[in-house]
Amino acid sequence: xxxxxxxxxxxxxxxxxxxxxxxxxxxxxxxxxxxxxxxxxxxxxxxxxxxxxxxxxxxxxxxxxxxxxxxxxxxxxxxxxxxxxxxxxxxxxxxxxxxxxxxxxxxxxxxxxxxxxxxxxxxxxxxxxxxxxxxxxxxxxxxxxxxxxxxxxxxxxxxxxxxxxxxxxxxxxxxxxxxxxxxxxxxxxxxxxxxxxxxxxxxxxxxxxxxxxxxxxxxxxxxxxxxxxxxxxxxxxxxxxxxxxxxxxxxxxxxxxxxxxxxxxxxxxxxxxxxxxxxxxxxxxxxxxxxxxxxxxxx
Numbered sequence: 001x002x003x004x005x006x007x008x009x010x011x012x013x014x015x016x017x018x019x020x021x022x023x024x025x026x027x028x029x030x031x032x033x034x035x036x037x038x039x040x041x042x043x044x045x046x047x048x049x050x051x052x053x054x055x056x057x058x059x060x061x062x063x064x065x066x067x068x069x070x071x072x073x074x075x076x077x078x079x080x081x082x083x084x085x086x087x088x089x090x091x092x093x094x095x096x097x098x099x100x101x102x103x104x105x106x107x108x109x110x111x112x113x114x115x116x117x118x119x120x121x122x123x124x125x126x127x128x129x130x131x132x133x134x135x136x137x138x139x140x141x142x143x144x145x146x147x148x149x150x151x152x153x154x155x156x157x158x159x160x161x162x163x164x165x166x167x168x169x170x171x172x173x174x175x176x177x178x179x180x181x182x183x184x185x186x187x188x189x190x191x192x193x194x195x196x197x198x199x200x201x202x203x204x205x206x207x208x209x210x211x212x213x214x215x216x217x218x219x220x221x222x223x224x225x226x227x228x229x230x231x232x233x234x235x236x237x238x239x240x241x242x243x244x245x246x247x248x249x250x251x252x253x254x255x256x257x258x259x260x261x262x263x264x265x266x267x268x269x270x271x272x273x274x275x276x277x278x279x280x281x282x283x284x285x286x287x288x289x290x291x292x293x294x295x296x297x298x299x
Contacts, residue, residue: 004162004186005075005102006204007040008218010211011048011190013256014062015267022058024065026267030212031069033265033297037215040205041075042066043104044095047138047167048209048256051079052109053271056087060094067099077207081106081136085121089128096129103129104165106136112143119154126158134163134188148173152181165190165207171197178202193248196237199225210247213259214240214295243288250281262286264297 012034015026034042044066045051045059054062063078070076078095080103082088092103105125107118126133135154139145145168146154155161166174167190174194177187178201186204189195195206199222211218217240224233247255253270254277260267262285269276276282289295 004204005041006186008205008211008215008222009041009043009077009188009207010034010039010215011043011046011207011209012066013209013212013253013260013267014049014054016271017268020271022061023268024061026265027062027065028069029265030267031066034211034215035070035073037211038219039074039211039215041077041101042070043077043079043207044100045079046104046207048212048253049079050253050271050274053274056091059091060098063095063100064098075101077102077104077134079104079106079136080125081108083108083110085124088121088125092125092129096131100131102132102134102163104134104136106138107142107144109138109141115144115150118142118144118146119150122154123158126161129160131160132162133158133160134165135161137164137166137168138190139168148176148180151177151185155181155184162186163188163204167191169194171201174198174203175201193244195221196225196233200230209252209256210244212256213247213263214243214292240292243285243292246285246288250277250285255281255285258282259285259289262289263295
């Protein structure tokens with residue numbers, strides 16, 4: 001698995017203009033912010049990107065815009081899961097044709113599915129494309145937890161299933177994925193505040209919405225860990241943790257957007273029914289960012 005993806009991946013936010021429409025110009029700036037910060041890949045239409053509040057046409061627009069702006073500098077991971085298998089296949093084939101490097105596929109998240117139904121959906125979508133697949137384990141939204149055993153079985157059965165993003169926040173489960181099934185699947189942790197533990201444990205990397213806000217800082221910690229410099233990684237983690245904790249302790253999408261506004265890159269409000277942060281929480285995040293002037297887009 002020497003050519004496998006690894007490192008810090010930014011789960012891109014989706015900027016919206018004052019009229020509620022996608023702000024393509026700001027999305028391009030957001031892509032450049034992450035790449036300039038040294039991230040190893042960017043993710044279009046993930047949960048942080050509010051894909052569930054978008055039409056299929058908007059999701060296609062986001063993927064096309066991100067692929068175009070990246071221009072081959074880093075891999076683009078497109079989240080193409082949907083409520084129906086048919087739509088997931090259509091979005092997956094579009095993303096593949098548009099130039100995405102990897103497809104991330106979440107299971108349907110409305111009608112509770114059995115494990116058998118979930119596995120059939122994942123196999124069917126993976127079989128519809130040729131590029132690598134990243135399973136997206138999001139049990140809080142889908143109601144189905146993909147156990148390490150199930151993930152390992154899928155990866156052995158379906159050739160292009162090569163990655164998993166685990167957003168269970170269960171490091172015991174992540175440890176089993178890493179140590180029992182690392183020969184067939186690379187594990188990315190989808191819980192930003194577990195970066196230090198996950199990479200030290202041997203995860204391939206982390207997919208982080210907070211990388212929109214502090215890409216270079218997360219990349220530096222990842223590089224220190226990979227170089228075996230745990231002391232430097234821990235020292236850098238201590239410096240960013242208050243901001244990380246403030247964002248992770250608030251409603252996540254509004255918090256990421258509030259933080260981006262505070263660094264000088266306003267990306268608009270979340271799309272309703274999500275609402276913006278309360279004033280006190282937004283002020284706390286802003287005050288923490290003021291202690292980290294290197295995050296400002298004006299530097």
